[in-house]
Amino acid sequence: MTITISLYGVIVKPNIIKKIIALTILGDTANVLIIFLAYRLIPFPKPPILPSLKPSEEALSSFMKSSVDPLPQALVITAIVINVAVIAFLVILAIQVFKQYHTLEYDEIIKLKRGEQV
Amino acid sequence: MIIYPLLLTAYLFTIALVFTILAIKEKDLIKAVIYSAVQSIAYAIAFGVLLAPDILLVYLAVGLGIYPVIILYAISRTRRLEGHG
Amino acid sequence: MVKVLKILVIMFLILIVISTIYFVIEDVLGGSPKPVIRGLGQFFLNNTYNIYYKKWWSGSPETVTAILWDYRGLDTIFETTVLYIAIIGCMVLAYKPLTNILKKYDKEKHGLTLIVKTAVKIIIVLIAIVSINLALRGYISPGGGFAGGSAYAVAPLIIIAGYSIYYLLSMGYSLNKSAILRSIGLVILVIIALAPLMYHGYILQNQMKTHTLFPGYPVNIGPFYIGGFLIFMNIGEFLIVSMEFIMIFILISLYLRGGEES
Numbered sequence: 001m002t003i004t005i006s007l008y009g010v011i012v013k014p015n016i017i018k019k020i021i022a023l024t025i026l027g028d029t030a031n032v033l034i035i036f037l038a039y040r041l042i043p044f045p046k047p048p049i050l051p052s053l054k055p056s057e058e059a060l061s062s063f064m065k066s067s068v069d070p071l072p073q074a075l076v077i078t079a080i081v082i083n084v085a086v087i088a089f090l091v092i093l094a095i096q097v098f099k100q101y102h103t104l105e106y107d108e109i110i111k112l113k114r115g116e117q118v
Numbered sequence: 119m120i121i122y123p124l125l126l127t128a129y130l131f132t133i134a135l136v137f138t139i140l141a142i143k144e145k146d147l148i149k150a151v152i153y154s155a156v157q158s159i160a161y162a163i164a165f166g167v168l169l170a171p172d173i174l175l176v177y178l179a180v181g182l183g184i185y186p187v188i189i190l191y192a193i194s195r196t197r198r199l200e201g202h203g
Numbered sequence: 204m205v206k207v208l209k210i211l212v213i214m215f216l217i218l219i220v221i222s223t224i225y226f227v228i229e230d231v232l233g234g235s236p237k238p239v240i241r242g243l244g245q246f247f248l249n250n251t252y253n254i255y256y257k258k259w260w261s262g263s264p265e266t267v268t269a270i271l272w273d274y275r276g277l278d279t280i281f282e283t284t285v286l287y288i289a290i291i292g293c294m295v296l297a298y299k300p301l302t303n304i305l306k307k308y309d310k311e312k313h314g315l316t317l318i319v320k321t322a323v324k325i326i327i328v329l330i331a332i333v334s335i336n337l338a339l340r341g342y343i344s345p346g347g348g349f350a351g352g353s354a355y356a357v358a359p360l361i362i363i364a365g366y367s368i369y370y371l372l373s374m375g376y377s378l379n380k381s382a383i384l385r386s387i388g389l390v391i392l393v394i395i396a397l398a399p400l401m402y403h404g405y406i407l408q409n410q411m412k413t414h415t416l417f418p419g420y421p422v423n424i425g426p427f428y429i430g431g432f433l434i435f436m437n438i439g440e441f442l443i444v445s446m447e448f449i450m451i452f453i454l455i456s457l458y459l460r461g462g463e464e465s
Contacts, residue, residue, distance in 0.1 A: 002131070002138050003223065004216040009142040011212055015200040017147055017192055021154055024185050025138055028177075032161055035168050036127065038244075039236040043119050047169040049345065050252055050264035053428065060253065069244040070266040073170050074275065077267075077349055078282045080176055081444065084184060085289035088451045091192045092296050095458055098196045105200075171345035172267045175337065179353035184448070187360055191455050 002029045014106040016094050020087065027083045031076045038069035048073070126167050134160040145200055147193050155186045247274065261409050262422040263342040263430035271347070272436050276396070276407035279440075283389070286447055297454045314366045323365040327358045334358075338441035342433040348440025355441070356448035368456045378453060381446040388442030395432050395439075409433075 006029065009022030039045070048070040050063055094104070101109050134157045141153035158181040165174045250259040251269045261273040271279055314320065338351025362371050399408040404417030409431040411419040420431040 001220060002135050004220050005135070005138050005142065007219070008212065008216055012209060013142065015147075017189065017196070018142070018150065018200060020192075021147075021150055021189060022142060024181075025141070025154060025157065028158065028161055028181060029134075031173075031177075032164060035165065035170055035173065037236060038240070039123075039168055040240055041120055041236050041238045045169060047171055047345075048248065048266040049171070050266075053264065055252075055254075057255070060255075064245075064248050067248060067266075068169050069240040070247055070270060071241075071244045073173055073267050074270040075278075076170075076173055077176055077271065078278060080173070080180055081349055081353075082282060082285055084180055084448075085286050087185065088188060088455070089289050089292050091188050092293055092455060092458065094192055095195055095455075096296060104196055172347065172350070175346055175350035176353055179350065179357060183357040183360065184353070187364065188452075188455065195458070 003033075016097065016104050016106065020090055020094065023090075024083075024087060027079075031079060034072045034076055038072040040066070040068050042066060123167050127164050130160050130164045130167070133157075134164075147198055147200060148190070151186050151189050151193070155182060158182055158185070257410075258413070261431065263433050265342055265345070267345070268342050268347050268433060268437075269430075272433055273407070273409045273431070280392070280396070283392070283440075283443060286443070290447055290450060293451060293454055297458045299457055314370070315364075319365045323361050327361060330354060330358045330361075334445075335441075338437055339434070341437040342430040343428075348437040349444060351437070351441045352444025353448070355445040356452070359449050360452055363452060363456055368453070371453070376449065376453070378450060381450045381453075384442055385446040385450075388439040388446070391435060391439035392443075395435055 003026065006022045006026040010019050010026065013019060013022070044066065046063070046067045048067045050060075052059070055063070097109070098104055101112055103109065103112075137153045137157040137160070141150045141157065144150045144153065158177075162174055162178050162181065165177060247266060247270055250256075251261050251266050251273075252264045253260050261269040263269050334351045334355035336351075337346035337354060338348055341347030341351070359371060359376060362374075396407050399415075399417045400406065402415070402417040404412075404415040408415065408417055409420060410422075411417065422429065422431060
């Protein structure tokens, strides 16, 4: 549900900074959805970390059978850091747009580019 | 027993949904940034309930300490209220 | 926007809601999440730190760090490349030569009140200690290079907000020094990744495998436990991520109008 509301905010709202805020919410919601699908539905799940450096046989086999999926967590860490770089670049672009057109509404920018008056 | 963590994540997602709606309908941009930071806290607790400690540490530093401050820089150099004028 | 376009967008979004709920709840003939996880994840869980069957093991009890650097190391290296390209893009747009910038510094006029400055002084020491701890112990406890780097980069951000940007520049941070430290981190990564090629191994090889001649990085040095090459990779990634974020903050806050926090 949050995916659709943030997509609505990105497409419909005309202010550029509001679009950037909605874009950060969209990226975070997608990452939470991936981690939600990687859960294991048993009575007592455990995180994917082995708690001791010299495990015995039965400790190792119980760890294998009762911990959540570790592969999506590695991919999500990469995705979060890449999102930060993209959003920082977009913020610098937004300040540059304001410097040139002196307004941040999308309708007025289109009218100024066509040559009419606001 | 199985379903207690899933109920907790449903409750946290509802809180996040309410704050997302408030953030997008708001006209004052600084309040929108604060609402999005509160929604970020709800997602961080959801990462903890779903047993992913590595992601929780990265997301706390990024979503609470970097995103709102960068957007506040952008607001302080442009307009504060959205809308025509 | 026009009314008709708005109604079309809302109908399209309702379609996305229904299809997302359908695909999440009914994954493959059952609900999801499930009591049995996928085969690839189970393979990684079985074989990292399995000291009784050492054919595919990687020397660290933390599964996520081993996946990020040992089993899927090329993904992380390409992600570092994406960060590099983003910072080049930012510097093309917003670069400003920093020659005469410290003449504008006025100690009484810039910065917030005394209470904020005292709180900032206490917090940045704690942030520095916690972030270095997270980065160096990435192969035993949760954390690693990314968490340590992101947490460290919050400290100069608070200094810019509480004091001013000119104080940060007079403390010794500058764009050139950050770029040099970032390149040192990248050189550490590349040397450790390319070293097994001399022994007919493959790139980013950690432990001994049967079809190559590389004996693997050591797991123990004296009384300390080092999980192969993971500790050096974490140090390199910590330098890269933290210096990258500091460069972005300096560029943004110096962009328009001199850079005070208004």
